[in-house]
Each structure stands twice: as C-alpha cells, then as structure tokens.
Amino acid sequence: MMTLEFLQTRPNVSTPIKQPQSYQADFAYPTRYGVRYDPESRQFEITLDELTRH
Incomplete structure (x- = not known):
C-alpha cells in the first residue's frame, strides 16, 4: 500500500518483492x-x- 504522503514525494524507486x-x-x-x-x-x-517464470 502507498500513502498519499509517499506519492507526494514524487518517488523514483524500485523495491524487491518477497518471493513465495x-x-x-x-x-x-x-x-x-x-x-x-x-x-x-x-x-x-x-x-x-x-x-x-517458475
């Protein structure tokens, strides 16, 4: 989930996703x-x- 406060920083990020x-x-x-x-x-x-692909 992203908050409005986070989006207002005008981000440019790439974040790892935990894998199942x-x-x-x-x-x-x-x-x-x-x-x-x-x-x-x-x-x-x-x-x-x-x-x-798995």
Missing part, C-alpha cells in the same frame, strides 16, 4: 515493483518488474 515459498506452475512472478513520477505528464507509473 511455493509457486503455481508455469506462472511469472515479479521480483521487484517500481514507483515513478513523470513531471512532464504529471503522472505516476506503478509497475511490477523483472518477471521470473
């Missing part, structure tokens, strides 16, 4: 999530990154 102990077969899991603010478009981009 077991995986659903043939599914891609993100290993990082990102939060970025683009001042030109005045929009946030929130992403799930570095997908790894």
Whole structure:
C-alpha cells in the first residue's frame, strides 16, 4: 500500500518483492515493483518488474 504522503514525494524507486515459498506452475512472478513520477505528464507509473517464470 502507498500513502498519499509517499506519492507526494514524487518517488523514483524500485523495491524487491518477497518471493513465495511455493509457486503455481508455469506462472511469472515479479521480483521487484517500481514507483515513478513523470513531471512532464504529471503522472505516476506503478509497475511490477523483472518477471521470473517458475
């Protein structure tokens, strides 16, 4: 969860995601999530990154 206070800092971060102990077969899991603010478009981009298939 992200607070309004955090988003108001206009972040540019990439954070690791804790991985599950077991995986659903043939599914891609993100290993990082990102939060970025683009001042030109005045929009946030929130992403799930570095997908790894298990």
